[in-house]
Amino acid sequence: MSTQFAPLKNDTFLRALMRQPTDYTPLWLMRQAGRYLPEYRATRAQAGSFMGLATNPDYATEVTLQPLERYKLDAAILFSDILTVPDAMGLGLSFAEGEGPRFAHPLRDEKAVMALRAPDLSSLQYVFDAVTQIRKTLDGRVPLIGFSGSPWTLACYMVEGRGSDDFRTVKSMLYDRPDLMHHILKTNAAAVAAYLNAQIEAGAQAVMIFDTWGGALADGVYQEFSLAYMREVIAQLKREHDGVRIPCIVFTKGGGLWLEEIADSGADAVGLDWTVNLAQARAKVGHKVALQGNLDPNVLFAKPDQIHAQVERVLQSYGRPEAGQGHVFNLGHGISQFTPPESVTALVDAVHSISRRMRA
Amino acid sequence: MSTQFAPLKNDTFLRALMRQPTDYTPLWLMRQAGRYLPEYRATRAQAGSFMGLATNPDYATEVTLQPLERYKLDAAILFSDILTVPDAMGLGLSFAEGEGPRFAHPLRDEKAVMALRAPDLSSLQYVFDAVTQIRKTLDGRVPLIGFSGSPWTLACYMVEGRGSDDFRTVKSMLYDRPDLMHHILKTNAAAVAAYLNAQIEAGAQAVMIFDTWGGALADGVYQEFSLAYMREVIAQLKREHDGVRIPCIVFTKGGGLWLEEIADSGADAVGLDWTVNLAQARAKVGHKVALQGNLDPNVLFAKPDQIHAQVERVLQSYGRPEAGQGHVFNLGHGISQFTPPESVTALVDAVHSISRRMRA
Numbered sequence: 001m002s003t004q005f006a007p008l009k010n011d012t013f014l015r016a017l018m019r020q021p022t023d024y025t026p027l028w029l030m031r032q033a034g035r036y037l038p039e040y041r042a043t044r045a046q047a048g049s050f051m052g053l054a055t056n057p058d059y060a061t062e063v064t065l066q067p068l069e070r071y072k073l074d075a076a077i078l079f080s081d082i083l084t085v086p087d088a089m090g091l092g093l094s095f096a097e098g099e100g101p102r103f104a105h106p107l108r109d110e111k112a113v114m115a116l117r118a119p120d121l122s123s124l125q126y127v128f129d130a131v132t133q134i135r136k137t138l139d140g141r142v143p144l145i146g147f148s149g150s151p152w153t154l155a156c157y158m159v160e161g162r163g164s165d166d167f168r169t170v171k172s173m174l175y176d177r178p179d180l181m182h183h184i185l186k187t188n189a190a191a192v193a194a195y196l197n198a199q200i201e202a203g204a205q206a207v208m209i210f211d212t213w214g215g216a217l218a219d220g221v222y223q224e225f226s227l228a229y230m231r232e233v234i235a236q237l238k239r240e241h242d243g244v245r246i247p248c249i250v251f252t253k254g255g256g257l258w259l260e261e262i263a264d265s266g267a268d269a270v271g272l273d274w275t276v277n278l279a280q281a282r283a284k285v286g287h288k289v290a291l292q293g294n295l296d297p298n299v300l301f302a303k304p305d306q307i308h309a310q311v312e313r314v315l316q317s318y319g320r321p322e323a324g325q326g327h328v329f330n331l332g333h334g335i336s337q338f339t340p341p342e343s344v345t346a347l348v349d350a351v352h353s354i355s356r357r358m359r360a
Numbered sequence: 361m362s363t364q365f366a367p368l369k370n371d372t373f374l375r376a377l378m379r380q381p382t383d384y385t386p387l388w389l390m391r392q393a394g395r396y397l398p399e400y401r402a403t404r405a406q407a408g409s410f411m412g413l414a415t416n417p418d419y420a421t422e423v424t425l426q427p428l429e430r431y432k433l434d435a436a437i438l439f440s441d442i443l444t445v446p447d448a449m450g451l452g453l454s455f456a457e458g459e460g461p462r463f464a465h466p467l468r469d470e471k472a473v474m475a476l477r478a479p480d481l482s483s484l485q486y487v488f489d490a491v492t493q494i495r496k497t498l499d500g501r502v503p504l505i506g507f508s509g510s511p512w513t514l515a516c517y518m519v520e521g522r523g524s525d526d527f528r529t530v531k532s533m534l535y536d537r538p539d540l541m542h543h544i545l546k547t548n549a550a551a552v553a554a555y556l557n558a559q560i561e562a563g564a565q566a567v568m569i570f571d572t573w574g575g576a577l578a579d580g581v582y583q584e585f586s587l588a589y590m591r592e593v594i595a596q597l598k599r600e601h602d603g604v605r606i607p608c609i610v611f612t613k614g615g616g617l618w619l620e621e622i623a624d625s626g627a628d629a630v631g632l633d634w635t636v637n638l639a640q641a642r643a644k645v646g647h648k649v650a651l652q653g654n655l656d657p658n659v660l661f662a663k664p665d666q667i668h669a670q671v672e673r674v675l676q677s678y679g680r681p682e683a684g685q686g687h688v689f690n691l692g693h694g695i696s697q698f699t700p701p702e703s704v705t706a707l708v709d710a711v712h713s714i715s716r717r718m719r720a
Contacts, residue, residue: 168696171658175666218634218656218692220673256617257635274578275617296578298531306535313580332578336528 005203006140013075014143016326017206017247017269017290025315025327025355026074031334032067033079037341039066050095054080060130061137071348075142080127082149082210085191086158088119106161113180118191121198128202135203146204148196150211151188152226167216174225181225189229193236200238200246208249215254222258234266249292253333263289273332278317290326297331300339304346311350320358365563366500373435374503376686377566377607377629377650385675385687385715386434391694392427393439397701399426410455414440420490421497431708435502440487442509442570445551446518448479466521473540478551481558488562495563506564508556510571511548512586527576534585541585549589553596560598560606568609575614582618587625594626609652613693623649633692638677650686657691660699664706671710680718
């Protein structure tokens with residue numbers, strides 16, 4: 001199967017995740033294929049809708065590669081959405097313009113929860129087809145990252161039915177009927193593991209679990225309702241495909257206080273948001289995992305010299321990796337749709353040039 | 361002056377803040393006078409608007425005391441809003457129904473920033489009048505807390521002009537024109553210190569600084585743009601009034617990673633949100649400060665036995681205070697307007713009964 005894809009020309013990102021030496025700090029950006037790029041907005045207009053893009057492998061390939069045409073990024077990430085999985089479970093996903101995602105059938109009672117099943121993966125074939133087509137089109141330029149939402153983060157949307165400020169509905173269920181919440185999370189964990197494994201089989205060279213809402217949970221509750229299920233997912237992942245190691249990144253936004261426990265999840269790398277001190281984080285995880293992060297995306301609204309200074313701050317905070325350590329540069333959250341595209345040029349140049357100098 | 365107020369009958373809250381022994385864990389709730397109470401909604405309807413309540417000392421007194429009529433809370437907190445200060449600076453505060461606060465004249469350019477001045481305190485006399493009237497009406501039942509937003513949190517609203525999801529506008533200024541941001545924060549710090557001191561002179565027996573948006577800042581940036589200015593405020597506070605110590609609480613929501621630095625701010629107590637492990641936090645701060653927190657407000661949507669169990673978890677996590685330590689029970693954020701009032705009864709009973717048992 002490996003023969004279907006070209007050999008990798010730039011493996012810096014994968015090496016950093018696997019805590020092997022690299023000449024510079026590789027970088028990619030969460031949501032790098034997105035609305036801040038005019039070419040993305042043009043393709044999206046053609047496709048008619050967000051899901052029109054995501055469900056069509058040609059479009060998904062086109063937009064995935066757009067940021068790589070502009071910037072010397074060290075990885076590509078599948079263009080998709082974390083809500084494809086609950087959609088395939090029958091919850092009825094739609095995107096109302098300007099309002100974010102909605103589920104027509106949120107999980108609000110015991111009957112709905114107990115009827116939940118992991119999806120038939122064939123209904124997600126469009127995702128796996130996109131992975132394969134993107135990997136082929138990349139032609140070995142950089143590695144391709146596959147991804148999924150975490151079981152808890154998916155559950156937030158599945159119960160709330162949409163985004164939420166306070167997670168009142170999903171947390172009401174969590175505190176009042178923990179048995180129902182565990183049932184959802186167990187189902188989600190099985191679905192996420194199968195989904196990521198299918199992405200790996202289709203060509204993903206690394207996978208990332210986005211626990212966007214784990215940081216909304218209380219200490220103790222996070223460990224029981226989010227981390228435990230990510231651990232369950234990671235334990236079921238194919239960690240090797242065609243004889244090649246497939247590293248796994250886990251990212252709980254707002255999870256800095258739980259770093260040591262997240263580093264014990266079995267993942268190869270831990271994503272960090274901008275509230276975390278990288279020097280302290282590196283000391284805490286030692287040689288157990290690589291770290292990914294952690295620039296505040298709002299830095300990209302400043303002028304190039306300020307972007308340079310803030311990038312230097314992040315790189316100096318992590319420092320020069322020792323043997324058996326690794327750092328992947330990223331933002332601490334998805335890039336804002338309002339980001340000036342030229343800011344990303346300044347960012348990429350700064351990360352590559354400063355980190356090369358630091359390692360020289 | 362002290363003769364104008366009745367002697368305090370329940371000083372448990374103040375004793376805990378000052379790390380003196382108490383028979384049980386005192387509690388109050390952020391936003392305890394608020395929309396979850398039908399009697400509050402009735403008074404607000406009479407007053408016509410939120411600011412109609414806040415600017416009228418009779419109404420402010422009435423709603424401040426409402427939760428104390430229902431629940432055995434150990435402190436009252438002035439009914440007001442953190443945005444009274446920027447309003448008095450001439451930014452033009454209004455509350456659009458269902459949309460939250462708005463400023464007619466947000467700080468968007470150098471000219472507006474450089475024209476900013478600390479307010480004439482006489483324009484905030486309605487707040488100090490409310491403090492005195494509440495204190496008198498309390499008649500010594502429980503202590504009265506005064507409060508202010510932190511310099512940074514006020515700046516967020518002053519620059520954004522309203523609430524924000526991503527703080528793009530205020531952070532753009534912070535990263536691009538740190539000189540302007542420091543000018544705002546310095547002005548705010550002077551204003552906040554004077555405002556809190558005037559509340560103390562009017563009768564506040566403890567003060568709290570709400571740094572609601574400090575947790576949105578990057579590591580390093582938080583210390584420079586939020587914590588430094590809270591330290592400046594605290595350094596200027598009257599810590600004693602009429603021979604009585606006035607303790608100060610500082611609360612950065614999402615600031616758990618910076619706990620040791622916050623504990624060094626000069627405050628008597630540090631507020632914690634629910635993401636923080638209280639046992640670890642207690643070990644980190646030692647005997648330096650008391651801790652306040654940290655139940656997830658969403659627990660109040662569960663049934664009484666679950667509320668009891670979650671309260672027990674928080675109290676057990678802190679444990680029995682040693683001599684020279686103190687714990688004040690609170691939520692990790694303001695109580696939700698959707699909270700069933702009877703949940704608060706269960707909460708108060710649980711905190712008092714479990715903590716009395718633990719200390720017996």
